Amino acid sequence: MYSKLLPFLLLLFGLPGYAQVRVTFNVNTKAERKTISPLIYGTNDNYKHAAAKRFGGNRITNYNWESNASNAGRDWFHESDNYVPWEQGVAEADYNVPGAAIKGFHNRSLQQNAYSLITLPMAKYVAADKNGAVSEAQTAPSSRWANIKYQKPGAFSLTPDLTDHTVYNDEEINFLIHNFGRSNTATGVKGYALDNEPGLWFDSHSRMWGPGHVPVTYLLDNSVELAKRIKSMDPTAEVFGPASWGVSEFETLQDAPDWADVRGNYVTFIDYYLAKMKERAGETRLLDVLDVHWYPQGRNDGLSPFNNSPDYATSAARMEMTRSLWDSTYREDTWIGTDGWKVDQFLPFIPKMNKHINSYYPGTKLAITEYSYMGTGHPSGGIAQADALGIFGKQGLYLATYWGGVVDFIKAGFDIYRNYDGKGGQFGDVSVSSVTNDITNSSVHASIESGDESRTHIIAMNKNQDGPIVATININSDKVYKSARVWAFDRSSSTMRQIRNVRVIDSNKFDYTIPALTACHILLTEEDLSVYPDFDAVKITPQAGWSDGTASFDIIATIYDGDKDIRKVTADLTPVGGPAAAPLKVISNIRGEYKLHFDLPTTAVSGLKLIKITAIDAKGRSGESTVQYRVIKKTESSLVWDADSVKRGVGEHFYDPADSLASKQAKIYRLTNSGNKQPGSLFMHFIHSANKYNMMTWRISESSNPADGRDISDYGYVEFYIRSTAPAGSDIEFSMRDASAELGTSATIALKRDGYISAFSPTSYSRVRIPITALTAGSEVHLDQIWQFNFSANTASKGFDVWVDDIRVLPYSNQYKAPVVSAVSPNRTSG
Numbered sequence: 001m002y003s004k005l006l007p008f009l010l011l012l013f014g015l016p017g018y019a020q021v022r023v024t025f026n027v028n029t030k031a032e033r034k035t036i037s038p039l040i041y042g043t044n045d046n047y048k049h050a051a052a053k054r055f056g057g058n059r060i061t062n063y064n065w066e067s068n069a070s071n072a073g074r075d076w077f078h079e080s081d082n083y084v085p086w087e088q089g090v091a092e093a094d095y096n097v098p099g100a101a102i103k104g105f106h107n108r109s110l111q112q113n114a115y116s117l118i119t120l121p122m123a124k125y126v127a128a129d130k131n132g133a134v135s136e137a138q139t140a141p142s143s144r145w146a147n148i149k150y151q152k153p154g155a156f157s158l159t160p161d162l163t164d165h166t167v168y169n170d171e172e173i174n175f176l177i178h179n180f181g182r183s184n185t186a187t188g189v190k191g192y193a194l195d196n197e198p199g200l201w202f203d204s205h206s207r208m209w210g211p212g213h214v215p216v217t218y219l220l221d222n223s224v225e226l227a228k229r230i231k232s233m234d235p236t237a238e239v240f241g242p243a244s245w246g247v248s249e250f251e252t253l254q255d256a257p258d259w260a261d262v263r264g265n266y267v268t269f270i271d272y273y274l275a276k277m278k279e280r281a282g283e284t285r286l287l288d289v290l291d292v293h294w295y296p297q298g299r300n301d302g303l304s305p306f307n308n309s310p311d312y313a314t315s316a317a318r319m320e321m322t323r324s325l326w327d328s329t330y331r332e333d334t335w336i337g338t339d340g341w342k343v344d345q346f347l348p349f350i351p352k353m354n355k356h357i358n359s360y361y362p363g364t365k366l367a368i369t370e371y372s373y374m375g376t377g378h379p380s381g382g383i384a385q386a387d388a389l390g391i392f393g394k395q396g397l398y399l400a401t402y403w404g405g406v407v408d409f410i411k412a413g414f415d416i417y418r419n420y421d422g423k424g425g426q427f428g429d430v431s432v433s434s435v436t437n438d439i440t441n442s443s444v445h446a447s448i449e450s451g452d453e454s455r456t457h458i459i460a461m462n463k464n465q466d467g468p469i470v471a472t473i474n475i476n477s478d479k480v481y482k483s484a485r486v487w488a489f490d491r492s493s494s495t496m497r498q499i500r501n502v503r504v505i506d507s508n509k510f511d512y513t514i515p516a517l518t519a520c521h522i523l524l525t526e527e528d529l530s531v532y533p534d535f536d537a538v539k540i541t542p543q544a545g546w547s548d549g550t551a552s553f554d555i556i557a558t559i560y561d562g563d564k565d566i567r568k569v570t571a572d573l574t575p576v577g578g579p580a581a582a583p584l585k586v587i588s589n590i591r592g593e594y595k596l597h598f599d600l601p602t603t604a605v606s607g608l609k610l611i612k613i614t615a616i617d618a619k620g621r622s623g624e625s626t627v628q629y630r631v632i633k634k635t636e637s638s639l640v641w642d643a644d645s646v647k648r649g650v651g652e653h654f655y656d657p658a659d660s661l662a663s664k665q666a667k668i669y670r671l672t673n674s675g676n677k678q679p680g681s682l683f684m685h686f687i688h689s690a691n692k693y694n695m696m697t698w699r700i701s702e703s704s705n706p707a708d709g710r711d712i713s714d715y716g717y718v719e720f721y722i723r724s725t726a727p728a729g730s731d732i733e734f735s736m737r738d739a740s741a742e743l744g745t746s747a748t749i750a751l752k753r754d755g756y757i758s759a760f761s762p763t764s765y766s767r768v769r770i771p772i773t774a775l776t777a778g779s780e781v782h783l784d785q786i787w788q789f790n791f792s793a794n795t796a797s798k799g800f801d802v803w804v805d806d807i808r809v810l811p812y813s814n815q816y817k818a819p820v821v822s823a824v825s826p827n828r829t830s831g
Helices: 006-013 083-087 099-113 171-178 197-206 218-231 247-252 270-279 310-327 340-346 349-360 379-395 408-417 660-665 771-774
Strands: 022-029 052-055 080-082 117-122 125-127 143-150 166-168 189-192 238-245 289-294 365-371 401-402 430-436 442-449 452-462 469-476 482-488 495-503 511-516 518-525 534-541 544-546 553-562 568-570 585-588 595-598 605-619 622-632 640-641 650-654 666-673 681-686 693-699 717-724 733-738 767-773 785-791 801-812
Touching: 022 143, 022 442, 022 452, 052 099, 052 401, 083 099, 099 117, 099 171, 117 401, 125 568, 143 511, 166 171, 171 218, 189 218, 189 733, 197 238, 197 247, 218 238, 218 270, 238 270, 238 365, 247 349, 270 289, 270 349, 289 349, 310 349, 310 379, 340 349, 349 379, 365 534, 379 401, 379 408, 379 430, 379 442, 379 482, 379 518, 408 482, 408 495, 408 518, 430 785, 452 469, 452 585, 452 771, 495 518, 495 622, 534 605, 553 568, 553 605, 553 622, 568 595, 650 660, 650 666, 660 681, 660 693, 666 693, 717 771, 767 771, 767 801, 785 801
Parallel strands: 022 469, 052 117, 117 189, 143 166, 189 238, 238 289, 289 365, 365 401, 544 622
Antiparallel strands: 022 430, 125 143, 430 442, 442 452, 452 518, 469 511, 482 495, 482 518, 534 553, 553 595, 568 605, 585 595, 605 622, 640 801, 650 693, 666 681, 681 801, 693 785, 717 767, 717 801, 733 785
């Protein structure tokens, strides 16, 4: 079985035989200048520094603005419910207030001065109620669905008729105009999207749309009709379409039944769509922005970068596949990249999509309203995200909205452009030429601020997973830069923090060492930073300790100061229960070393804490660095559930409502036998039809009282024992759910694929021990309210049994072996 300890040991002791990689970055502030659209820094999730926000996705295809109802389709058991108002933060008392979800969404956009893109439904129906799963027998048309119309025959109302079984798109637009004004006002909604991923309606929303693929004629006719209605009500609003999911939809609208009849001489559906939207526009442009989605596809060798797996091969593929966005010399090893015709039409992606636009509807802008390279809990995910944003700026993309939670390393990938210094600092708004001579190991993007070269920004990334790169950075500019400030995230932390400056730049050239899996924001300045206090290194020892009154730590900082007038060095110890400005004492003036000793109080709250160290000189100039320390509450392992000592609990199983096999045979319950150490166990029988799934949930409470949730926030691991008759090709996934108002779910762990178990045994139990950090990565689960464990499988078409027992949480095994993080310490730069 793959050892989880191996990567840690390699980090500790280094990689024998690693040859240092040297790269060259050439930045020319006078060449390839291109205004960067701020709208590329957009999201489908809440992120307070996003410049664009999209109200879209599968849920919004059937969102009913009158009642805020929506249906999840195959994403979640075809449930019709209050998900959309809940997701948009609407107060529960207002869930049924017309337009509450879209109003809340746009108000948040206005609060952060972001562009709002709102999706309007176009697939015949929207959800009529919030009464749970829609069965196959209730497929539209039925009472579970309301009709969609684009133009209301009578007067608009802000309190629409909820009994007429019809929802009007123009009445929704009127509601937004009434509340916020038209798009040409400061507060108006700026853009409307013509639904979402129509080529997949037959699959994603089969109970709404039905089994047949959408015809080209239906999509085009309805797109034209809805676009005309939008423009008639709000002429300056931008119309986005068709929000196609990927290559097979770009080609044929996902094998549309009438494609062969209507295509004529058009090679692809995208060409046809652009040409016909132009042809039918008359004097009013009907399509302002070509709206497409782009996700990395599974490789031909079986590797799928589209997941949060942190393994070496997946991480490498994740960082590499951003090249498909721009690089004509790169061929991704996928069903797209190995098909010459597809490459000719669609790769590299952004240049080829612009070619389609220029051929068939010149002047149309390009947006990628869904994309993700995932890797939420791994630095490769942050690097891929940062690289994608840099590419979007270089390629002149108009708008991009990331799909997924903007947390952990994905957030770092945004912050490096939008909040690199923690104070709202942003990458420049004019892209300039930036080139690396080593595309495999690095990426580089550069910008200036509104044509002003006095501050040049460089995003420099080390994609090498084995060791540092030494970058020689050459700047061609009319300005002479003296120094540079540097901020970064790396494999130790997704938090952006300032690291050692480039104190002296000689003739616009310098070397900088970038550690493995690190992304840096380098800000070149004409200011002389050699006279500023600058941290060469900061170390905290030990890096974790118990909060029982026995722990202490030392911070040693080595600080360079060109004019040798440091007045004071302090550490903000408030995160660990200490003073806000604890002084560090001089231990060597020659070496510039300062030290602080601190005894951790019993009042220190557990968790990973960021400690900021600040140095200030006699002239008030300052520098700062950070270290991290984990406070651990001393506790013993704790049994959560075992069917004997802790018998309470309620099991449920979920499956596709159309799956009669699962509905009749899948089951979960407590057994009084077959246990691990004692008789009782949790028993599950997984079975489903081909291409379906099972999810088994075990709530460790027999009530719906959130107070019954367990607080596991001071523990390091979740452990349980499992045995199963699952065949060799099957896997079982594990996650946790909390009892918060959001019912947050942890990251999902595939027990075999992620290396926690090598094989399932039908006769003997195997121990599974999962770090809680692996479960929290990329999620917002509340560890203080855990009350449900989830087990799922999609490889049980032949059926198999699973027994689980002795679920417990374990403390960190040793205070010195707890997860630790240290500040980035680049090697000395030139000068």
